[in-house]
Amino acid sequence: MELIDRYMDAVAQALPESRRDEITRELRANILDKLEAIAYEQGRAPSDTEVSAVLVALGHPQKVAGSFLNGQQLVSAELFPLYKRALHYGLILVFILALIQFGVRFLSSGDLAIANFLYEIISKALVMFASVTGVFYLLSNPVGGKPYFDPYSCWAPEKLPPVTRGWQRIKACEQSVDFTTDLFFLLLLNYTLWIPSGQLANLTIAFTEPVQQWIPILSVVIVVSLIFGIWKLIYRYWTVPTLVIEALINFSMAIPLMLVSRLKPIVVDISATQEHVEALRIGNEVISIGLFWVGIWLIFMAGWSLYRAWQLSR
C-alpha cells in the first residue's frame, strides 16, 4: 500500500487542487480493483513487485494526471498560427521601442550604448513572450471549455488576398524593418521637438540651416510612408495601386535626400570648444555619400516597384 500512497501523492501534486481529491480517489479505486483481480488469479496478495508493475503500466504520475486535465495545453493547435503572428508583431514592437530608447539616449547624451540596447531588446522580448503566451494560454484553456471567441469566424473567400505571384506577399520582417527605419529617421530629423530643452542645450552637433529647411518636407514624406507602412502591415500584399504609391514615396524621398547630400556641411559642431573639427569633416563626407547612395537606391526601388506594377497590370 505504501507504493500506492506514494504514487497517488505524486499524481495529486500534478493536479489542480479543485480536482485532486475526486481524481485520486477514483484512480486509487481502479488500482485496487486491478490488484484484487491479480490476487484472485494468483490466489495470494500481490507482491510489491506486482504492485509496482501495475503502477508502471498505468504510467508516470505526471502523465496520468495530465491525461485527466482535458487536453490542457499552453497554446492550442488551432490558435498556434495566430500565436506565432502575435509573437512576430510583438518582436517588431519590442525592436521599435528599444530603437527609440537607444536613439533618445544617443541623441541626448552621445552615449552609444550597444550593450544596453541589446539588454533592452532581450528583456522586453522576454516580457512580451511571457505576456503573449499567458494570453494565449487563457484563450486555449477557457473556463468551462467553451471558447471565448473564434478568431477564424470572420472571413470570406472574397476577402482573401488577390495574390497570383509569390513576390506579391509582403514579408512582415521586411515591412517591420522599413517601418522602424522610417520611425527612427522621423525622430532623428525632429529631435528638437521631443528632446527636453535642458538636454537640447547640451547637444554638440546640429543640422546646418540649409539642411533644416528640408526637414519639414522629408518629415511629411516619412509620415506618409509610415501611414502607408501601417496599411501594408494590415494588408500584406502588393497590388498595382500600392506599388505605384510605394514608387511615389520612394521617389519623393530620394530627391530631397540627393539634394541634401549636396549641401555640405550637413551637420556642424555647436559646442563651445569646437574640438571635433576633423571628426566632423569625415562625418559630413560619410553622411553626404551615404545620403546620395540611399537616394540612388530609393530611385532604383521606385523603378522596381513600377516594373512590378506593370507586370501585375498585364
Next chain:
Amino acid sequence: MSDEQFEKLRQELRRGILVLAVLGSLRKPHYGYSLRKQLQDVGLDIDEGTLYPLVRRLADQGLLTSEWQQGEGRERRYYQLSPEGAVLLDSLSAEWLQMNNHVSKILEAGNGTD
C-alpha cells in the same frame, strides 16, 4: 509503411471508435476496472491511462452519470449513460453504421479491382 506509421494511424482510427465503445458499454453501470474488462472481453484492449481519463471526460460533458457505491469492503465509482448520453449514442451509432457501410463498400470495391 513503417510499424510506427501504422501504429500512429491505428491509434487515430481507434480514438473516435473508443468513445462509441465506451458509451455503448455504459448502457449498464460499470466501474473503471469492470468497464475495461468488458471491453477486453469483446476484443477492445484499451490501456488504463486512456480509458479512465476518457470516462471522466465523458462524465464531465454530462454524457455519463456517476455514483460512488460501497461493495466488497471498498468504494467504487459506477458510471452509466445519462439520458443525454443515450440520445448521443443513438445518433453516433447510426452515424457509425452508415460510415462503416460506406467505407466497407470502398474497401470491397478496391479489393475487386485487384
